[in-house]
Amino acid sequence: MKLRKLSLVTAVGLISCSVSAQHYVITDTDLQIRKGAWVVKNTDINQDAPTFLIRNTVLSGGLQNDSEVLTIQSDGLTIRLSPTRGLGILSVEGDGIRLGWNSPVKEVVNPQYINLESRGGNGWLEGFNEMLVRCGFEWTGHAVQADGMLYTLHGRAQNTPVAKLFVDIEDKAPYTITVSGLIQEKAFKKSNLETWVRLSYVPGSKEFIVHDTVTNKGDYPKDYQIIYHSNFGTPILERGAKFVAPVKEISPFNDYAIKGLKNWQTYLGPTRNFDEMVFNIYPYADAKGQTQVMLANKVGNKGVGISFNTRELPVLTLWKNTDTFNQGYVTGIEPGTSFAYPVTIEREQKRVRQLPPGKSANFTLKYSLLSNKEAVRAYNNAIKTIQGDQKTTVVDEPMALE
Numbered sequence: 001m002k003l004r005k006l007s008l009v010t011a012v013g014l015i016s017c018s019v020s021a022q023h024y025v026i027t028d029t030d031l032q033i034r035k036g037a038w039v040v041k042n043t044d045i046n047q048d049a050p051t052f053l054i055r056n057t058v059l060s061g062g063l064q065n066d067s068e069v070l071t072i073q074s075d076g077l078t079i080r081l082s083p084t085r086g087l088g089i090l091s092v093e094g095d096g097i098r099l100g101w102n103s104p105v106k107e108v109v110n111p112q113y114i115n116l117e118s119r120g121g122n123g124w125l126e127g128f129n130e131m132l133v134r135c136g137f138e139w140t141g142h143a144v145q146a147d148g149m150l151y152t153l154h155g156r157a158q159n160t161p162v163a164k165l166f167v168d169i170e171d172k173a174p175y176t177i178t179v180s181g182l183i184q185e186k187a188f189k190k191s192n193l194e195t196w197v198r199l200s201y202v203p204g205s206k207e208f209i210v211h212d213t214v215t216n217k218g219d220y221p222k223d224y225q226i227i228y229h230s231n232f233g234t235p236i237l238e239r240g241a242k243f244v245a246p247v248k249e250i251s252p253f254n255d256y257a258i259k260g261l262k263n264w265q266t267y268l269g270p271t272r273n274f275d276e277m278v279f280n281i282y283p284y285a286d287a288k289g290q291t292q293v294m295l296a297n298k299v300g301n302k303g304v305g306i307s308f309n310t311r312e313l314p315v316l317t318l319w320k321n322t323d324t325f326n327q328g329y330v331t332g333i334e335p336g337t338s339f340a341y342p343v344t345i346e347r348e349q350k351r352v353r354q355l356p357p358g359k360s361a362n363f364t365l366k367y368s369l370l371s372n373k374e375a376v377r378a379y380n381n382a383i384k385t386i387q388g389d390q391k392t393t394v395v396d397e398p399m400a401l402e
Contacts, residue, residue: 060232075337087181095371103129136226144342192218216355227336239269240298244386253278303370336394
């Protein structure tokens with residue numbers, strides 16, 4: 001199904017006005033459309049368009065049987081997404097640098113093979129291997145039994161196949177590609193959330209934008225939470241790698257993290273028996289609420305940056321898991337509305353937000369691949385500008401105990 005229509009216009013200002021675009025429907029449960037294997041390339045849009053190819057693939061065998069992977073290839077980046085897994089980002093590659101990590105989970109696990117309530121509510125881990133995981137939107141954080149139910153680890157969004165999958169491509173410069181998916185979190189008497197998750201990318205560039213809109217379709221106010229669990233391993237993560245952010249306040253997530261406070265900005269190499277070390281951060285931002293953070297390798301010629309707005313995502317979780325390579329050598333940089341404590345604690349500490357009936361909340365993040373010293377230095381300088389002469393408060397004790 002190929003239609004002519006106006007492109008999606010996001011709040012990020014990627015498109016300043018309505019531009020003619022090609023609109024492709026890959027999946028639509030209302031229309032009973034599922035194209036499965038599908039491909040489009042730049043010459044299908046405009047002979048003058050920069051080189052790109054978008055391909056949707058259906059996987060076979062094992063726990064990934066019937067999972068779909070949508071890949072955007074261009075001279076700038078190759079981006080792999082999983083419509084079957086909440087349109088999470090599996091990996092991003094460019095200039096010989098991969099954004100992502102090596103999880104013990106190798107397949108793109110179809111959610112039909114995952115029981116989120118297994119392992120004491122931690123069944124989510126059986127599919128966890130993406131660069132970007134959306135933790136939410138109905139709830140997030142560590143598993144907890146409350147309210148007559150089990151709130152499983154980090155919610156359900158990442159293990160929910162999208163009900164609709166659209167690809168929009170502008171047929172004039174800059175030929176922005178926007179992939180949109182609809183996540184539905186609905187349960188009788190419990191939840192009626194619909195979230196449009198989107199990724200926008202200009203072919204040839206070294207950055208992309210994630211823009212999500214969650215809407216309460218019910219007739220009563222509804223809690224919501226989100227953590228953008230952004231995960232990176234080698235070649236950026238290594239011994240001596242550094243996390244840089246404009247930090248207002250940092251505290252340890254638990255007692256184990258207290259001993260890592262002195263060296264919270266730097267990383268170890270793969271370290272046997274290293275447990276998860278987590279820090280809670282309140283970042284500084286500019287006058288418009290914009291902030292940015294970065295992970296860079298030891299010599300500062302490879303990195304990844306994330307910018308976001310603290311009015312939408314006021315807190316940041318830094319997750320260090322520098323265990324052995326086979327166990328999963330990875331760090332998580334995680335902007336969110338909440339920290340990773342169970343929803344019960346986040347409610348007590350007033351970080352769980354509510355959506356009135358019919359209302360929406362928007363979240364926008366920009367991810368940048370930094371592939372040389374100049375790019376890393378420029379991104380670092382922008383962070384320093386936000387920090388300015390403002391002090392960082394280091395709190396010695398966790399703000400909560402599970």
